[in-house]
Amino acid sequence: MIGLGCHDKDIPRSACDAYREQVEGITRVPMAEVYDTGDKLTFREYLPDDRQPMTVRQVQQALAAIGLFPGGEPDAICGYRTLSAIRLFQEYVRTVEQRPCDPDGRLGPQSLEHLQRWIESGNQVEWANTIAHWQAGTLGQTEYTGWLSLLERIRQKYAADPNRMLQLVNAFSGETDTRKVADWDFDPHRIHLIGIRRNEFSGKFDDVFVLLIKGLVFKFQGSTEPGTSSNPKGTPFLVQGQHDYQFGWHQRKYLALRPQRLDKGVLVARSKDDKRLDDQDLDNGLEANPTINIHWGGKGVKFDVKNWSEGCQVINGTLYINHHNALIDCARFVARNNSEVAKNPAKTRGAYNVLVDLVTALSADTGSSSVQYMLLTEQDLDLDPALGQALADARAAVAKQIG
Numbered sequence: 001m002i003g004l005g006c007h008d009k010d011i012p013r014s015a016c017d018a019y020r021e022q023v024e025g026i027t028r029v030p031m032a033e034v035y036d037t038g039d040k041l042t043f044r045e046y047l048p049d050d051r052q053p054m055t056v057r058q059v060q061q062a063l064a065a066i067g068l069f070p071g072g073e074p075d076a077i078c079g080y081r082t083l084s085a086i087r088l089f090q091e092y093v094r095t096v097e098q099r100p101c102d103p104d105g106r107l108g109p110q111s112l113e114h115l116q117r118w119i120e121s122g123n124q125v126e127w128a129n130t131i132a133h134w135q136a137g138t139l140g141q142t143e144y145t146g147w148l149s150l151l152e153r154i155r156q157k158y159a160a161d162p163n164r165m166l167q168l169v170n171a172f173s174g175e176t177d178t179r180k181v182a183d184w185d186f187d188p189h190r191i192h193l194i195g196i197r198r199n200e201f202s203g204k205f206d207d208v209f210v211l212l213i214k215g216l217v218f219k220f221q222g223s224t225e226p227g228t229s230s231n232p233k234g235t236p237f238l239v240q241g242q243h244d245y246q247f248g249w250h251q252r253k254y255l256a257l258r259p260q261r262l263d264k265g266v267l268v269a270r271s272k273d274d275k276r277l278d279d280q281d282l283d284n285g286l287e288a289n290p291t292i293n294i295h296w297g298g299k300g301v302k303f304d305v306k307n308w309s310e311g312c313q314v315i316n317g318t319l320y321i322n323h324h325n326a327l328i329d330c331a332r333f334v335a336r337n338n339s340e341v342a343k344n345p346a347k348t349r350g351a352y353n354v355l356v357d358l359v360t361a362l363s364a365d366t367g368s369s370s371v372q373y374m375l376l377t378e379q380d381l382d383l384d385p386a387l388g389q390a391l392a393d394a395r396a397a398v399a400k401q402i403g
Contacts, residue, residue, distance in 0.1 A: 002107040004083045006046035008056045008076035016043045019077050026369050027248045028262060037342045039254045051109055066118050067128040071365025084360035091354055092125060095328050104348055127216055127323060134215030143217045150384045151186045164279060165240055168286050169267060176288045177244040177259040178267040184242045191359055195313055195375045197224040201276050205316050208391055213358055216323045219394055220355055222297055222315035229310050234270035236311030237277045238292050238375055246370040253338050255356060256295035257371055265290030268311055296352040298336050317350030327397050
């Protein structure tokens with residue numbers, strides 16, 4: 001069974017060490033400090049047999065051929081990008097083809113049979129054509145281009161008339177991964193994640209996140225609200241606007257999005273007396289905080305945010321909406337917490353893994369591990385009522401699914 005850390009027999013130890021150093025350079029944490037939760041990279045030699053005749057290199061080449069590992073290097077080491085490509089393939093078979101396949105990141109006999117079927121028939125993922133048009137700049141009018149157009153209109157609005165929070169962002173003199181309005185960048189060649197904060201804070205996982213990647217749109221559920229905080233200065237709220245993130249380790253347990261400059265961080269405003277942010281709270285100004293990550297929130301959905309987040313942006317694992325705007329249920333295999341992931345190989349982080357895998361596998365040709373995160377409010381969607389209604393419909397579909 002091919003999984004994280006497997007490598008072909010002819011791969012020297014020096015190549016494995018070089019790969020580990022590359023990962024540590026990207027994630028900015030020594031691998032020795034990562035907890036052993038199944039996400040830690042441990043190298044082991046893989047030998048094909050009659051049940052699994054493909055080498056790691058052949059699997060990488062196959063994943064590239066079908067469109068799930070674009071530009072990925074067939075280095076014969078199953079690292080994090082290869083893991084994501086495997087898991088994304090399994091999820092595609094499960095949801096688009098609707099065939100039995102568990103998205104656990106381990107290429108066992110069942111998954112290998114599907115992969116060999118694809119190779120023999122010359123299949124490619126159906127979004128390969130969309131990505132080709134995205135690369136050529138010939139997408140036309142789609143939901144993806146609609147979101148980018150909306151983001152640009154929002155930039156123009158706040159450049160001309162920034163609200164008080166964005167005035168404070170523009171005036172902030174220190175180094176930070178939060179961008180001033182004039183520096184907001186919606187280049188379609190970047191990966192954009194959009195969080196939409198609701199008008200009323202509920203303490204529930206009822207916010208929506210929109211992923212824009214290579215012409216594709218996926219939606220996830222979670223929370224942009226902070227949960228509990230023991231800080232005497234108050235509860236931290238990530239400020240509205242655009243922030244620079246890249247992959248790193250959340251609490252040294254699993255991969256999440258972290259501010260690019262861990263010594264600086266993103267800007268937050270603190271609410272002193274409650275879990276709502278108002279103009280009075282802004283009187284205390286903003287501060288840079290390096291701990292505001294975008295991470296997994298367990299099953300989420302019906303649960304309270306509570307201590308899942310001290311200002312972080314949290315994405316749950318129970319369900320997501322795919323590129324066809326179809327609601328995808330992951331409840332059968334999503335874990336409640338990291339302990340369950342570590343103890344039970346059949347349990348995963350569900351929909352959160354899909355977000356990680358899309359970003360990791362589909363950006364293999366760029367080598368980038370960065371994401372532009374844009375935090376909006378519901379009022380910002382007034383500039384495009386159709387997208388606003390589509391998002392409301394998505395939220396309603398989720399509410400109906402979870403009862």
